[in-house]
Amino acid sequence: TLMVIGESGSVFRGIFALSSLSLGLGIPLILIGVSAGKWLPKxxxxxxxxxxxxxxxxxxxxxxxxxxxxxxxxxxxxxxxxxxxxxxxxxxxxxxxxxxxxxxxxxxxxxxxxxxxxxxxxxxxxxxxxxxxxxxEIFADSQSLFTPVISVEDLDQNLIIAAKDSRITLLYFTADWCVSCRQLERETFTNAALISLFAEINTVKADVSLNNEKDIALMSKYGIFGPPTMLIFNVSGEEQKSFRKIGVTKAEELLHDLNRLKDNQARVLGVSL
CATH class of the missing domain: 1.20.1300 (3 helical TM bundles of succinate and fumarate reductases)
Structure with missing residues (x-):
């Protein structure tokens, strides 16, 4: 919840969501207190x-x-x-x-x-x-689906190479301790159509398990609060923030957005990506 509120960047949304949460938790206790214990079971x-x-x-x-x-x-x-x-x-x-x-x-x-x-x-x-x-057997683990990057410099270099090849980029933030990441890898990255698409685009992975200076710098650059988060970049290396994915994402949704951006970039460049 806090991750979604933080990613939205809206102060009023944060105030409204957390206030609603506190009221929802507090009202039952207030009612029990007002009843002077009459509603409590024996x-x-x-x-x-x-x-x-x-x-x-x-x-x-x-x-x-x-x-x-x-x-x-x-x-x-x-x-x-x-x-x-x-x-x-x-x-x-x-x-x-x-x-x-x-x-x-x-x-x-x-x-x-x-x-x-x-x-x-x-x-x-x-x-x-x-x-x-x-x-x-269809799913080779995430190590084979993604090229690892460990720093901002690594990612920038990777995006430059992808731009030269006119390829869109998917950046996946993960960690060893991330339970949702395991679910994502198990349920989303096993989709055959998605694996096939991954072979046509640039897919990179940032493992932030150690949370060291390089990990913090990489997450700070894009305002990432934690994994799992997926960022999608166009062929110019610019993040398409409307396509950002936070938490577990269904394969169909990710496939739709990647194909949508891929087709859009192909029309802009006048080539087949």
Whole structure:
């Protein structure tokens, strides 16, 4: 949210967005305070259930944290296993209990539903792994799709060469610790049509994982707050700010904008790019 507000460059948009956020978070607390606690639920066994639910949420948080370091298939399998165990815990272990009330019955049925959802996810992932592997064979990792640049001077030299070849340029800011970058590389850069287009244009990548002086200078030059961000330059090496991409971008959107600029530049120059 802060990255999008910063990129917009609008002070009033920032004030409005952050004020709305603070009001949205604060109004429920104000209402509870005004009610003098009358609207708060009473203590009971439900508090133990809340504690147990948050325990599984913490396991889910652990899976989310390791997301950048393991494969997409492994993450899906871990989520499936977590859901299955949650179903077993909340429903399966209570089978031996007496179904004395409707509440107990609902717990049992809910547990079995959760187990079925987890099993469906696991089976779907195992069946889909072959398709994912085939997709990964099409996709050579980002190292082969992009030419790395490490400084402003490197980028300027690269843009000069691209201008001589009459090629538009895509600059991709990434980092090892960037979770959204992994999603972008996994879901967007695996598009066959996009990979084919990359072969016709100049694609460069700035890895700002170290956040050293060169990385900071490169980001500062273009007002970049962090990855993933993609900049698109025309054949003269000028950034087309209306085409700037922040965050995860769909392959179709990126493909459309690149082709649009490529065709536009071809008409201006009177040549085929």
């Amino acid at each position: 203590t009971g066994d439900w508090l133990n259930t809340v504690k147990e639910v948050f325990g599984f949420i913490m396991f889910g948080l652990a899976i989310w944290v390791v997301n950048p370091f393991v494969s997409f298939e492994t993450i899906n399998i871990l989520w499936s296993i977590l859901i299955i165990f949650a179903g077993i815990y909340f429903g399966g272990i209570r089978i031996y209990q007496r179904f004395a009330t409707n509440i107990e019955r609902r717990k049992i049925y809910s547990g079995f539903v959760i187990i079925l959802i987890g099993c469906a996810m696991l089976i779907n992932q195992l069946v889909g792994m072959e398709k994912e592997n085939a997709n990964q």
